[in-house]
Amino acid sequence: MRFLFVAATCFSWGAVAVAGHPDCAGVERWPTSMAFVHLKNAGLTSNDKLDFSKTKTVRLASEQIGKDLYRQIHLVVFAEKSGETIEVITESDASTEECSMSDVEVFVVSRRLRGR
DSSP states (O other): OHHHHHHHHHHHHHHHHHHSOOOOOSTTSHHHHHHHHHHHHTTSOOTTTBOGGGOEEEEEEEEEEETTEEEEEEEEEEEBTTSOEEEEEEEEEEOSSOSOSSOOEEEEEOOOOOOO
8 A cells, every 4th residue: 555655656646747937948948049049140258158057047037938848038147267157038938848949149238136
């Protein structure tokens, strides 16, 4: 009986994970990779300037806009070897199968005003 309870619990957790919004917030995921490409093409940074091990990506928002289609907003912070950082906000569409359902719109944060 206990085995059935554990099996049912594991199965239900798997269903919850599948039903959630896509996780595209990794350093090598679509929004971060495309943000870097846009920055590089604009001449704002290069492979030699960045310390990719310190790059951080955080999903700020995810909204379902269709059947298995989500619009996601990410904050990506690239750390340069000089100690400077480049912050961008990305907007892109994703599904549970694919993070690259659309092009990535990239907004460079030129200045952050802190209220706290």
